[in-house]
Every structure is written in C-alpha cells, then in structure tokens.
Amino acid sequence: MTAIQSAGLDSRSLSMTINGEKIGPTQVPAGLPMIDFLHEYLGLTGSRLGCGQGICRACVVIVDRADGTSEEVRTCINGAHAFDGKTVRTVEGHAKRNEQGEVVEMSPVQQKFLEHFSFQCGYCTPGFVNATTVLIERLKRNPIAKDQIEATITDALNEHICRCTGYVRYYEAVKDLVLATPGLVKDAA
Incomplete structure (x- = not known):
C-alpha cells in the first residue's frame, strides 16, 4: 500500500513531457493542482503560486501542441492530470544550461527583461516570460504590421498582473524584442 493509498487519497497515473524530459508514469493524487505537482514532485519552483484563483497568471506554463502552436495554461486552477x-x-526550460545545470545562455525574452530591468520583486516574471515566449513564437509564424505592435503586446500581456506595477518595463522589453527580432514585423507594403 502506498502512502497516498494509506492516506485515503485516490491516485492516478500521470505522464507528460516537461522541458524536453519524459516524466512518468507516476502515481499522483487525483485533483492535485499542477503547480503542486511541479513544485513538490519535480522541484520546478519557477512557476509561482500568486492568487491561487487563476487571475494573476504568475503560475502559467506553456503547453505545446502537435501542430507547432502553443498556449499559456494556468497551473493553480488546473489539475496535474489535465x-x-x-x-x-x-520557465526553467527557456535558458540553455550546461551539464551541471548552470545557465550558460538566457533566452532572448529573459535577456530583454534583464536589459530593461522589467521586474522588481520578480514574482510575476515567470508568467510574463512564458506569455512573451508564446507571443514571439506566434509572431514567427504570423508576423504583424508595425502599426499593430503595441495592441498585439497589450493583448498578449494584458491578463498578467504585476503587483509592483512593472508593466511599462515589461511592455518596453517586449516591444524592443519584437522590433529587434527579424521576421516578426511585416515590411510596409
């Protein structure tokens, strides 16, 4: 009898790929929030539990689809089995690491956030990094006109809450990244 069974908790098998690594199958309590699975089972504590109600989006991860698209998904209100x-x-999967696990190169998003000092306490930063990553990947597939940049960034980041009010720096960093990355903005016709 496992510890989960002896505690009277229903458990189910769970498998997924996280940051390129196959996880599972492993027995996980039914209804366990994904944020708890990441923190307690995998030691991935970059995603933050902010509001616990799916509002602030500090907890988002990226789910990659088979068609090459991706989306942000909140982990505080979605169970691990989802x-x-x-x-x-x-957020731990963005930077390049050496064999010892040390960061050797940040992602372009992380680098721009650092250059613009886009964070104060940093609690919301993982959610903003993931949202921006999804946006940049989308723009690589479907570039936008230059006059749509600000509205597109606002749309991508609007639901993320920063309690330190670092919005201006986040938006500036994302705009700088969009303009500096070839192929994200259509040439004027």
Whole structure:
C-alpha cells in the first residue's frame, strides 16, 4: 500500500513531457493542482503560486501542441492530470544550461527583461516570460504590421498582473524584442 493509498487519497497515473524530459508514469493524487505537482514532485519552483484563483497568471506554463502552436495554461486552477500526455514548458526550460545545470545562455525574452530591468520583486516574471515566449513564437509564424505592435503586446500581456506595477518595463522589453527580432514585423507594403 502506498502512502497516498494509506492516506485515503485516490491516485492516478500521470505522464507528460516537461522541458524536453519524459516524466512518468507516476502515481499522483487525483485533483492535485499542477503547480503542486511541479513544485513538490519535480522541484520546478519557477512557476509561482500568486492568487491561487487563476487571475494573476504568475503560475502559467506553456503547453505545446502537435501542430507547432502553443498556449499559456494556468497551473493553480488546473489539475496535474489535465496535462497528462502533453508537452509542457516551464520557465526553467527557456535558458540553455550546461551539464551541471548552470545557465550558460538566457533566452532572448529573459535577456530583454534583464536589459530593461522589467521586474522588481520578480514574482510575476515567470508568467510574463512564458506569455512573451508564446507571443514571439506566434509572431514567427504570423508576423504583424508595425502599426499593430503595441495592441498585439497589450493583448498578449494584458491578463498578467504585476503587483509592483512593472508593466511599462515589461511592455518596453517586449516591444524592443519584437522590433529587434527579424521576421516578426511585416515590411510596409
């Protein structure tokens, strides 16, 4: 009898790919929030539990679809089993690391956030990094006109809450990244 069974908790098998690594199958309590699975089972604590109600989006991860698109998914209001069989990226999966696990190169999003000092306490930063990553990947597939940049960034980041009010720096960093990355903005016709 497992510890979960002896505690009277129903458990189910769970498998997924996280940051390129196959996880599972492992027995996980039914109804366990994904944020708790990431923190307690995998030691991936970059995604933050902010509001616990799916409002602030500090907890979002990226779910990659088979068609090459991706989306942000909140982990505080979605159970771990909702991610069964999916491919997930957490904020820990963006930077390149050496064999010892040390960061050797930040992602372009992380680098721009650092250059613009886009964070104060940093609690919301993982959610903003993931949202911006999804946006940049989308723009690589479907570039936008230059006059749509600000509205597109606002749309992508609007639901993320920063309690330190670092919005201006986040938006400036994302705009700088969009303008500096070839192929994201259509040439004027």
